Amino acid sequence: MMGSVTANLPVLIVAVVLIASYLMPLFARYRRDWCAPTAAGALVAAFAGSAALAARAVTGEVVIVHLGGWSPPWGIEVAVDALTAFMLLVLTGVAMLILVYTISDIGHELAARAVGWYYTSFLLLVAAMLGMAMARDLFNLYVFIEVSSIGACALVASRDTEEATEAAFKYLMLAALGSGLVLFSIGLLYQVTGNLNFAFVAEELTLVYGRYPHVIWVAMCFMVVGFAVKAALFPLHVWLPDAHSFAPSPSSAVLSGLVIKIYAYAMLRLLYTVFGTQFLGADLAASLIRVTLLTLATLSIIGGSLFALVQVDVKRMLAYSSVAQIGYVFLGVGLATPSGLAAALIHVLNHALIKACLFLAAGAIIYRTGKRRTVDLAGMGRRMPVTMAAFTIGALAMIGLPLFNGFVSKWLLFVGGMQARQPVVAGVIILSALLNALYYLPIIWRAYFTPGPEQEESQVEVPLPMLIPIGVLALACILFGVWPAPALALVNQAVATLVPW
Amino acid sequence: MREPLRFDDLILKEVGGLLVPFLQMFGVYVIFHGHLSPGGGFSGGTVAGISMILFSLVFGLGPGLRKVSHDATRIMESSGTLWYGLVGLVGVLRGASFLMNRGAGIPLGTPGRLFSGGLILLITVGVGIKVASAIISLYYLIVED
Numbered sequence A: 001m002m003g004s005v006t007a008n009l010p011v012l013i014v015a016v017v018l019i020a021s022y023l024m025p026l027f028a029r030y031r032r033d034w035c036a037p038t039a040a041g042a043l044v045a046a047f048a049g050s051a052a053l054a055a056r057a058v059t060g061e062v063v064i065v066h067l068g069g070w071s072p073p074w075g076i077e078v079a080v081d082a083l084t085a086f087m088l089l090v091l092t093g094v095a096m097l098i099l100v101y102t103i104s105d106i107g108h109e110l111a112a113r114a115v116g117w118y119y120t121s122f123l124l125l126v127a128a129m130l131g132m133a134m135a136r137d138l139f140n141l142y143v144f145i146e147v148s149s150i151g152a153c154a155l156v157a158s159r160d161t162e163e164a165t166e167a168a169f170k171y172l173m174l175a176a177l178g179s180g181l182v183l184f185s186i187g188l189l190y191q192v193t194g195n196l197n198f199a200f201v202a203e204e205l206t207l208v209y210g211r212y213p214h215v216i217w218v219a220m221c222f223m224v225v226g227f228a229v230k231a232a233l234f235p236l237h238v239w240l241p242d243a244h245s246f247a248p249s250p251s252s253a254v255l256s257g258l259v260i261k262i263y264a265y266a267m268l269r270l271l272y273t274v275f276g277t278q279f280l281g282a283d284l285a286a287s288l289i290r291v292t293l294l295t296l297a298t299l300s301i302i303g304g305s306l307f308a309l310v311q312v313d314v315k316r317m318l319a320y321s322s323v324a325q326i327g328y329v330f331l332g333v334g335l336a337t338p339s340g341l342a343a344a345l346i347h348v349l350n351h352a353l354i355k356a357c358l359f360l361a362a363g364a365i366i367y368r369t370g371k372r373r374t375v376d377l378a379g380m381g382r383r384m385p386v387t388m389a390a391f392t393i394g395a396l397a398m399i400g401l402p403l404f405n406g407f408v409s410k411w412l413l414f415v416g417g418m419q420a421r422q423p424v425v426a427g428v429i430i431l432s433a434l435l436n437a438l439y440y441l442p443i444i445w446r447a448y449f450t451p452g453p454e455q456e457e458s459q460v461e462v463p464l465p466m467l468i469p470i471g472v473l474a475l476a477c478i479l480f481g482v483w484p485a486p487a488l489a490l491v492n493q494a495v496a497t498l499v500p501w
Numbered sequence B: 001m002r003e004p005l006r007f008d009d010l011i012l013k014e015v016g017g018l019l020v021p022f023l024q025m026f027g028v029y030v031i032f033h034g035h036l037s038p039g040g041g042f043s044g045g046t047v048a049g050i051s052m053i054l055f056s057l058v059f060g061l062g063p064g065l066r067k068v069s070h071d072a073t074r075i076m077e078s079s080g081t082l083w084y085g086l087v088g089l090v091g092v093l094r095g096a097s098f099l100m101n102r103g104a105g106i107p108l109g110t111p112g113r114l115f116s117g118g119l120i121l122l123i124t125v126g127v128g129i130k131v132a133s134a135i136i137s138l139y140y141l142i143v144e145d
Helices: A002-007 A009-030 A032-057 A082-109 A112-134 A138-157 A162-193 A198-208 A213-231 A240-246 A249-275 A284-309 A314-335 A338-369 A385-399 A405-419 A423-449 A464-482 A485-498 B010-032 B041-059 B061-067 B070-093 B120-144
Strands: A063-066 A077-080
Touching: A002 A009, A002 B070, A009 A032, A009 A063, A009 A077, A009 A112, A009 B070, A032 A063, A032 A077, A032 A082, A032 A112, A032 A485, A077 A082, A077 A112, A082 A112, A082 A249, A082 A338, A082 A464, A082 A485, A112 A138, A112 A249, A138 A162, A138 A240, A138 A249, A162 A198, A162 A213, A162 A240, A198 A249, A213 A249, A213 A284, A213 A314, A240 A249, A240 A314, A249 A314, A249 A338, A249 A485, A284 A314, A284 A423, A314 A338, A314 A405, A314 A423, A338 A385, A338 A405, A338 A464, A338 A485, A385 A405, A385 A423, A385 A464, A405 A423, A405 A464, B010 B041, B010 B120, B041 B061, B041 B120, B061 B120, B070 B120
Parallel strands: none
Antiparallel strands: A063 A077
């Protein structure tokens, strides 16, 4: 039996989280205090499983499971290579920390009857993202995309205020548009190749590319635009600021930190393993798509930062900052060089840690003081020293100072831009670091060096179960800044398997 | 409780009362023959769920809720999906792959008989329960709002 557990580990990771998610409504009704420990236990188990898989994947091993024993192209294939293992670790690790924070925070943010459903949708979302990371089948991927959209919208709507409902509705519509475009693309691919399994589609595409180049280009465009909507690339980001700022703080952390990344991952995976040569080729369409990706990513980086600059609400500012940061990931994908890709992937990890840390810290400040406006944070460094220290670490990492993890991804991206002979990219990165500094530093300055109102001198630190995840995330930002080697080992392995340069 | 949607009509009540058990029977039939004939957990579950919608439309939401309460739909929804997951794990427990049927040593029986096809019947039942309760609770949600 032990052997079958190890062989089925990828499926079991998803199954454990899904089963825990189905248990939540029952527990919420009959055993309310069982909800949180079960949810946390499921995510810890999933994290342990992902770590075990990563240990195997880092050596270049690929764990393949055929569901029900049916081999592709008929059966559903699930596989964990270095790239998937990396995503699994990021997803489960950050989701686990956010869940620990949620346990103390959520009763404060939601009505009591909504708490059980909150855990349900949280776990459903995490399970869907894990499924997306390991899917090797276009339709399977699509199903998980839809499940994750529903889970994410439910997390936004859980607040049950007017703004949150409106934001969730907007999100639902645009997410449906995004998945509709992806479905068009899948339909076109199925028409020209007759397969849904990634490997079979990729093989077939190289054979039929000469006959149906236009169909394949259109499929590629639909794919890119669909995922760009869902990952909130700049001109298509309109749903994100509302959804991420009106949601409860743990939702914002998981939406900004993980959900938009998994769509970027899905696009990367499809562009590189399914389209492969069609995306990397030298013909006009392929280069146009790459240039479009680079342009949108650049617009995203600059535009997101400019919008963030003028926000007065902390969570809204962080949301716009996510638009800018997802631009880095797309920039790396569009560069299509080894270090560009490595930068995109390592930034998925780094931004997940940083943004989760920042959103949870902002949430902690709101939890204690109810202050959402950046100008109201004066004197906060004295009132909530640990939270504010974590916020500061996150903000410095976001700017990309050396010794913080943001520096590693920006440096790799800089090198990637130079390697791809795109000095503009290097310029954009420097400009963006300055813009980031422009909106993060004033908050830190105000929190530490501007005295707050007289009557608010006492310390109001949040309870320990909320502080621990924030602290761990902040320490992880520093750890991966000074010692990125373990993450880079997995990422380099992933890049090597993605495209054999 | 307010009765939002109700048609007080003798013919409707008589015909509705007669139809409901047959609808439920047919739903269960479709679910149980999912591995033999067209249909299965989803379509059978929809038919079975719709019987309760008809009941609530004809006799009112109150009597409907007395037959199938919110707690009942909640339990059915969760347990239907849980059952699916647990049946999937049988394969792993028997040392084979997730959701595996014959390969995990499950006897398949005679093709064409009701109790054949190994785990497929069990899974269809789970799906049927889930879909039926989801249809009912969706109706409750819309009507009670």
